[in-house]
Amino acid sequence: MTKRVILGRLPSGNYGLLISKPGYDVTTNPVDNERLLFSSDWTETVPIFQSGSFTSSSSPTTITFPTLGFVPFVLFYKTNGYLDINGGGTRVYGTSFINLSAGFSISIADGSFTFPAASGHNISYKVLLVRAK
């Protein structure tokens, strides 16, 4: 069985807590941070409860997730978008925040959120284990 948790002396010689993703031996030295779920050396982490993506349509899109007992923060990114810069004369493409001032109104509840009717937006979302309300 793969060793996934170390609490105490780490392979590096320091003391702390390491938890690896399934299939990765946490005693590997040096440890690959990309294959860890948690390290006590990490600070300012963002706890992600659920993530996913969808393409919006002409009807509102509702995504569900297990209830948390509170309304969580949810991050939304548009992955097929562009920004108009220089007064709209130049477009740059990439992944950006959903710009709520552009007319999007996303309702978020404990267990679901609803994206408005707006066709053709590729949306990536992260439900955080952080209370918004």
Next chain:
Amino acid sequence: MTKRLILGNRSGQYGLWVAKNGKDAMSSNPADFVFQMGYRAARPFAKGTLSAMPRTYFASAGVAIGATYTFTFNHGLGYAPLFFASVYPRAVGGVGTLGVVNAGAYYYDTVGALADAASLNIYVNVKHWSSSGGFNPPLSLSIRPVSWTIYREPA
């Protein structure tokens, strides 16, 4: 007394579960936990703040007044990462009032922030409107801090 920490076997799964004060580590409600194995913790890859930037900053950067200046951080992660970016006093995507110097209103328009597999770009447009028209911010004009954080997590 509730069991707040399990390190080892929890209903056939091995790992670590730390419950909130007063909650049981055997709970099936994810909201009851400070930490549990099933959820990722996206950690920062890089962060930074660009402090007040006077007009001379833009001039030295070769940016025409009124044009959009692009702050670029090359992360090289190979994917568009989760990020936060803001320009005081407004988050990306709005117009923030910078203040009034003598007559006329001076402001900047934060166009937005955008990431790709190689870099994070924050776009800021500096403007000055006067009754005579045109853009001409004074040397005392400063953009408030631009701050950003990139996480090791695809957006």
